[in-house]
Amino acid sequence: MGSSGRSAEISGARHLASRLRAESLQSRDILRRTDEASVRPLLPDVTVVKVGGASILDRGPEALLPVICELGELSADHSLLITAGEGARARHAYEIATDLGLPTGMLSILGNSVSGQNAQIISALMMDRGAVNVPISLVPTLLNGGAPVVMSGMPPFEWWEPPPSAGHTPQYRTDAGSFLVAEGFGCRRVIYVKDQDGLYERDPATAAAAALIPEISASALFARHLPALPLEPVVVEMLVNARSVRHVQLVNGLTPGAVTRAVRGEPVGTVITAG
Amino acid sequence: MTAGDTQPFEGGGLVRILPRANVVKIGAQSLIDRGRSAVFPVVEELGANAAEHQLIIGVGAGTRARHMYDLTSKLGLPTGLMATLASGVSEQNAMMIAALMARYDAVRLAKSEFTQLPMCLAAGSPVIVTGSPPYHWWEPPPSVGRLPEYRTDSGVYLIAEAFGARSMIYLKDEDGLYTDDPKKNPDATFIPRISVRDLIARDFDELVIERKVLEMMVFARWAREIQIVNALIPGNVTRALNGEHVGTIITADG
Numbered sequence: 254m255g256s257s258g259r260s261a262e263i264s265g266a267r268h269l270a271s272r273l274r275a276e277s278l279q280s281r282d283i284l285r286r287t288d289e290a291s292v293r294p295l296l297p298d299v300t301v302v303k304v305g306g307a308s309i310l311d312r313g314p315e316a317l318l319p320v321i322c323e324l325g326e327l328s329a330d331h332s333l334l335i336t337a338g339e340g341a342r343a344r345h346a347y348e349i350a351t352d353l354g355l356p357t358g359m360l361s362i363l364g365n366s367v368s369g370q371n372a373q374i375i376s377a378l379m380m381d382r383g384a385v386n387v388p389i390s391l392v393p394t395l396l397n398g399g400a401p402v403v404m405s406g407m408p409p410f411e412w413w414e415p416p417p418s419a420g421h422t423p424q425y426r427t428d429a430g431s432f433l434v435a436e437g438f439g440c441r442r443v444i445y446v447k448d449q450d451g452l453y454e455r456d457p458a459t460a461a462a463a464a465l466i467p468e469i470s471a472s473a474l475f476a477r478h479l480p481a482l483p484l485e486p487v488v489v490e491m492l493v494n495a496r497s498v499r500h501v502q503l504v505n506g507l508t509p510g511a512v513t514r515a516v517r518g519e520p521v522g523t524v525i526t527a528g
Numbered sequence: 529m530t531a532g533d534t535q536p537f538e539g540g541g542l543v544r545i546l547p548r549a550n551v552v553k554i555g556a557q558s559l560i561d562r563g564r565s566a567v568f569p570v571v572e573e574l575g576a577n578a579a580e581h582q583l584i585i586g587v588g589a590g591t592r593a594r595h596m597y598d599l600t601s602k603l604g605l606p607t608g609l610m611a612t613l614a615s616g617v618s619e620q621n622a623m624m625i626a627a628l629m630a631r632y633d634a635v636r637l638a639k640s641e642f643t644q645l646p647m648c649l650a651a652g653s654p655v656i657v658t659g660s661p662p663y664h665w666w667e668p669p670p671s672v673g674r675l676p677e678y679r680t681d682s683g684v685y686l687i688a689e690a691f692g693a694r695s696m697i698y699l700k701d702e703d704g705l706y707t708d709d710p711k712k713n714p715d716a717t718f719i720p721r722i723s724v725r726d727l728i729a730r731d732f733d734e735l736v737i738e739r740k741v742l743e744m745m746v747f748a749r750w751a752r753e754i755q756i757v758n759a760l761i762p763g764n765v766t767r768a769l770n771g772e773h774v775g776t777i778i779t780a781d782g
Contacts, residue, residue: 264711265565266557266558266562266566267562267563268557268591269594269595271594271595271598271599273594273595274591275711277709277735277736278594278597278679279734279739280709281672281733282733283673284670284674284675285672287597287598287673287674287675288601288673288674289601290602292604292605293603293604293605293606353543354541355545356542356543356545356689356749357749358689358690389664389665408666409662409666410662410663412639412690413662413663413678413683413686413690414690415686415740415744415747416748416749417747425668433665433666433668434665434666436607436669437607437608437609437665437666437667438665494668494669496606497606
């Protein structure tokens with residue numbers, strides 16, 4: 254196979270030489286070949302930390318400021334990519350837009366805007382740490398320069414949000430977007446800061462003695478059909494196919510020190526593994 | 529006001545934002561990479577239909593994307609970068625199609641300009657768009673291989689779905705769907721019409737359209753039927769826009 258860069262005419266079209274020349278890109282045997290070289294993690298030492306919307310941000314200063322304080326301390330010796338959840342204002346916008354008969358793609362646009370507002374709030378609160386809220390193309394430069402970077406957690410799917418299998422709300426929201434940024438950049442760790450210790454055998458809101466699950470695989474999690482998963486289900490689905498991110502961690506941001514321990518790699522909260 | 533304007537609340541309370549728009553995808557490996565012999569007749573036929581049919585024209589990426597996928601996969605680069613780069617290839621093709629269709633008052637709109645879609649369409653201007661969905665670094669990890677699974681067939685499909693378009697038509701260089709790739713297997717059988725559930729169940733290894741489109745059709749609110757037509761045959765584009773069955777129809781309701 255030549256790498257001359259010349260094109261060749263095959264059945265009427267001018268094709269560039271490559272292993273994928275004239276292929277439909279649907280055949281699985283052909284596709285598997287593209288996965289032979291392992292994925293190069295581009296920013297392996299960056300930790301993605303998602304600050305929950307309803308669970309942390311919307312609770313106001315009592316919940317948010319201690320998390321911001323811990324992240325600020327951690328930013329001195331950890332490279333942090335902080336993503337913001339969308340929370341109450343997004344849910345309100347989803348409700349109104351759904352009532353107006355507007356499509357899921359419109360809801361994704363509205364959610365992204367709210368998550369962007371929350372990212373600006375977090376970056377303002379962390380300005381004294383040099384935090385910046387920048388377009389994705391500048392993220393690696395700033396992280397490498399030592400600044401904590403804050404961004405909207407929502408993936409930019411907008412009108413292109415895939416139709417959800419049930420209901421009307423986008424399936425890829427801020428948990429998913431945070432995961433996908435980590436997967437794209439090859440960041441080693443993804444930490445979700447929520448308002449509960451992690452995953453429980455039963456819903457802790459209704460079962461007081463529910464036991465915390467310290468570690469579980471994505472497949473075991475699917476098999477259990479846990480009610481009230483505190484994470485977008487699509488994250489668990491994507492984890493199975495992910496090439497770089499092999500686990501995600503859920504921690505309670507209301508517990509002092511939990512975020513710090515998670516960023517330092519300690520097994521606090523619940524770890525969900527790809528296996 | 530046309531009938532389309534007065535019936536926007538069908539489909540479980542959902543509004544059709546652009547009920548008269550027809551979304552058409554021009555294949556790249558199948559058509560654009562053939563150059564003028566294939567592209568000029570397609571552009572002329574689309575232009576001739578612009579007065580009668582509102583057109584949103586999405587454009588594929590083709591052989592340059594395949595070259596880039598091959599190179600980046602060998603370099604161990606992630607799917608998110610491939611999706612970002614593929615979008616640029618599709619955009620190059622969109623710019624070329626927009627230039628060729630300028631004589632039909634066509635405009636190219638970036639996603640940030642989509643609020644101008646209604647005005648352009650009402651003015652009779654075909655709107656040319658990048659086919660790739662803007663997932664870029666956020667491309668979901670594929671189940672098989674390294675390549676993005678949501679490529680230009682999917683991106684264009686999602687425009688039809690989100691805006692509640694009148695039709696979704698894929699222009700390719702084959703008559704439609706076959707049981708195998710007809711370019712490689714002369715015994716492949718043509719399928720004129722099939723339900724998306726049957727097609728998923730038959731699990732062909734080769735397909736004329738991205739698998740993600742089929743998966744999304746199952747849950748689609750509006751884009752529940754697509755047609756794949758051979759645009760190398762003069763008249764097919766016009767007939768498909770007029771609602772005739774000239775290629776393969778895949779339906780989520782059959």
